[in-house]
Amino acid sequence: MLTHSVQAKLEVVATTPDLGSIVREIGGDLVEIEILARPKEDAHFVSARPSFIVKLNKADVLVEGGAELEIGWLPALVDQARNRKIVSGAPGRIVCSQGVQMLEIPATLDRSRGDIHAAGNPHYLIDPLNAKIVAEHISATLCELEPQSCATFESNLKRFSNAIDIKLNEWRNLLKPYSGRRVVSYHNSWPYFSKRFGIRVDLFLEPKPGIPPSPSHLAEVVSQMKSDKITVIMVDPYINRRTAETAARFTGATLVDAAQFPGGVKGTEGGYIQLLDYLVNSLAKAFGGG
Amino acid sequence: MKTIRFLFLSAFIALALFPNSAQEADPVGQLKKQLEQIQANFEKIQQQQKLEIERLTRQIQALQEQNDADAETKRLESELAAEMATAPAAGSQVARPSTWSPSQPIPVIRAGSAYMNIGFDVLTVAGWSTDRDVSQALNLGDHDPIQRGFSLRNAEITLEGAVDPYFKGFASPVFKLDPSGETEFELEEAYLMSSSLPANLQIKAGQFFAAFGRQNSIHPHAWNFVDQPLILNRAFGPEGLRNPGGQISWLAPTPFYTEVFLGVFNGGGGTAFSFRNAGDEGQVPPSFYGRETLGRGLRGPGDLLFVPRIASSFDLTDTQTIVVGASGAIGPNDTGLHSRSEVFGLDAYWKWKPLNAMRSLHFLSWQTELLYRRFGAGEDLVAGFDSENMRDWGFYSEVLWGFRPRWMTGLRGEFVTGNNSAIDAESVFRGDRSRVSPNLTWLPSEYSKLRLQYNHDRGQNIGVEHSVWLQLEISLGAHAAHKF
Known part of the structure; x- marks a missing residue:
């Protein structure tokens, strides 16, 4: 009998590099991360390259910003990926905007005012307190999918949250x-x-x-x-x-x-x-x- | 003494007769009485004021308490907010709904909160051609400009959404105006697609564009040029290859993208142009390529139209991607009891987009398709045609350059040719043709488009023609995600 079986790492696809970075903080070495949008790319206008379909097909977890950030390219890719683990509503689909207090939700949808986001401004992650909410989402999902590593994810979450708290004070003082x-x-x-x-x-x-x-x-x-x-x-x-x-x-x-x-x-x-x-x-x- | 008595007496009488007037007559008593009255009044007012003061005090106290409570609530809220920010429970925070007052507009249904996304897209063309009637031979595509002046050949409603956890649904009814201004209607596509089949499989069923090459399944509003490529028109007819049927596709477990498709269609009618197409039914008897059509029904599964395809994609660099594919369409045609047709195609698409492209509008792309068709025409002794193989081949190649935000320019070159056949002189769908089309597109926003295109046409049956078309697109409502 084998004393130790090699645990396959969770495959996580993050749509944007900021989300990928937080997944790395929480998942550490226990997850493999693929990031779709490149760091300098506009997250609204990512080319839906077919190689993304392959990445999504293999994914255990899909982390998206939500609030219409990726609406122009992600839905078609997920449709083609044929992966039940990451379809809308599946445990492996993390929509990070959930639980975040969105700003600038328009009262009416009127495109004469330009491109507007019905769910509010989707660039919420640049607020460090929202990054903590997102980190919590990610930790909870990783725990659900891989309960045996939950302690690690949770301690990583704690470390990240603490780091944010300390840094936030420093940042606020700098800009005060x-x-x-x-x-x-x-x-x-x-x-x-x-x-x-x-x-x-x-x-x-x-x-x-x-x-x-x-x-x-x-x-x-x-x-x-x-x-x-x-x-x-x-x-x-x-x-x-x-x-x-x-x-x-x-x-x-x-x-x-x-x-x-x-x-x-x-x-x-x-x-x-x-x-x-x-x-x-x-x-x-x-x-x-x- | 007598006087004193009289005074007493008169006083007594006065007292007896006029007891009150005696008081009135008493100024001290009167003043005392007044004082008493004033005192009583004063006390009453004092009492009232006291009550008033008490009431006001109570009110003030109540208000102060309220304020204290508000402050307390606020303090609690901010503490809670801080608390929740430090240790949020995932998904437990719900955005507070903003209070609505009658003067505010009523919020509309937001994208993603509806069961069905609805879009409406209109393409209008204005332009001129040296050809007096472009619909006869020059512009044979169903969505091409059909006349000098204005044409409206694509007003498309798109409906899409998740049917249930297992299927997604899509439909696109299309309206068009014919040259006399009458509205034509067609159900361009209506299908469902599985979303959770195992083993990397996916099925599609309904009426839909066959997965053949790149351009065939793209709706006109997403085309790079105003009109349909000539070789697609030759092989698949004015409306492209779409039919009721089903398709199964498989995502291969390769490290790069590879998808294999097999579509099976009824293969009848004008939208299966080279197959069981009864042709011009206005004629008696109906005919296609000059031959009487038989109205062949399905005698067995072999009479269905089969459309296999394989496509692969590679990221050449971080900024360059290529997609290559090979497709076929194989089925019977209607000009003979055993006549069959085949179409084979190769396609390639390359796109370069810099890492920091402004929106999606800074890119260079190249797309080419090469098609070959064999149409096994049956004999028609009445019309005097032997059975023969009509072979056509051709290609189009187009380059598109997004040279600055909101602007792109394109150049397309095309050539179609074929072997000689008995009906060449009569058919606008045969004979050598070439076309060169430069164009310039301006996108005021993601939802509108203005495109100016010049066509230089040269053909055996049409001579040389020049056309200029200005296309306007308006897009309302939900905007489906773009495929690569």
Whole structure:
């Protein structure tokens, strides 16, 4: 009789690198992780490459952001993957937005206002407290699917949550002197971050969600930046950097390379906490310099 | 003494007769009485005020208590929020519904919360051609522009959703306007697809586009060009290959994507063009390629139309993906008791998309399909045609370049040819043809599209023709996820 059988690792597919990073924190070496969207990619517009079907076919767990983040590409892939473990409602399907207090849920659905998200703004994971909720989801599901390793997952969860708590204090202190400061970004992808850290990211280079900037809109942004003395522009890796550079040239503002995903900006490959570290520090630096 | 007595007496009488007037006559008593009255009034008012003061005090106290309670609630809430944030129970937190007041708009059903997603997509074309009547021979596709000026050849309703835990359902009724403005209707697709079969299998059943090559199963609003590729028109007719039937497909356990399909269809009618197609039923007798059709029914399973396909995909690099496939369509045709047809095709698709593409609109792609068809035409002694093999082959190749956000440009080249057959002079579906089509597409948003296309057509039966088409797409409602 065999004394020890090699336990097959749980195969987890995460749609985005931030989710993948949290799965790594909780699952550690007990899970194999495949991440679909690349760090610099816009999570709304991922090419549904057929190789993803193969990854989803083999998956024990699918971790998705939900709230329509992946609505443009994930459903067709899951349909083709023929995997009962990850279909909607299966224990292996983790929809991370569940349990998160969503912001900006529109009262009416009207596309003349641009691309809107019926379930609210889906970029919630950039708030560290939401990352803790998501980590809890992941831990609970991993425990359910692999009860014998549950203690490990739970202690990993505790470690991650504690790390977030300690870091959150540090981050808040760093940004406290700049409370209430306004920041420009391209897309409205930072409401959760601004709420958590008391800054205001409420002026956007695109006139409406999904509609590219027009010169008249940019002119308005520039004049608002001047009158409100806004000195920082956050730039996502997948946007046209020239637009932000133009706005910066007219206003003397500082560009801060920002990303929602670990690895989206150089030096954030280490994971979620490193990404937040980077974002908070570079913002504080930009505020301080401006 | 007498005077004093009189005074006494008169006073007595006065007292006896007018007891009150005696008081009135007494100013001290009067004032005293007034004072008493005022005092009584004062006491009464004081009492009232006291009550009022007590009432107000109680009110103030109550309000203060309320405020304290509110503050307490708030404190509790924030503590709870902090508590829940530190140790949330998965899935236990429910978003608080915002209170609704009559002045607010009533929220609509949100995507994903409905049993069925509904979409509506309209394609309108405006343009001009040197060909007076493009519908005769130049533009034979069912969704192609059919006349100079305006055409509306695709207004499609899409319905889709999960039927139950086992099946997904999809339907697309399509409306079109014919040249006289009359509305035509067709049920383009209506099928269900399994979602949880074991062994990597999946079945599809109903009326649907056969999985042959790349373009055949794509709906017109997702095409890269305004019109149907010529070789698909030759092999599968104006509407493409779709029919009532079933399909089983298997995802092979290879490290790269490989999927094997087998479709089985009834194979009758105009949507199975090269197969049991009765042809022009307006003619008496109905005929196809000049031959009388027999209206063949199914004599056995061998009379069904079989459509096998295999497709594989490889990620060449992090930014490049290729999909290659081979397909066949094999079944009887209606021009003879034992006549059969086969179509074989090869297809390839390559796409490059940089890692940090702005939305999905920065890319380069190339798509090509090569098709061969043998149509075993039966003899028709009345019409004077022997049995013969009509062989056609052709290809299209198209490059699409998303050169800046919201803009893409494309170039398609096509060629079709075939052997000589007895009916070549009469059929617009035969003879050599080539077409070059550059186009430019502007997407104001994900839900609208404006496309300008030029066609340079050259053909044995049509000469040289130039056409310019401007296509407008509007898309309402749910937007199904894109396949690769």
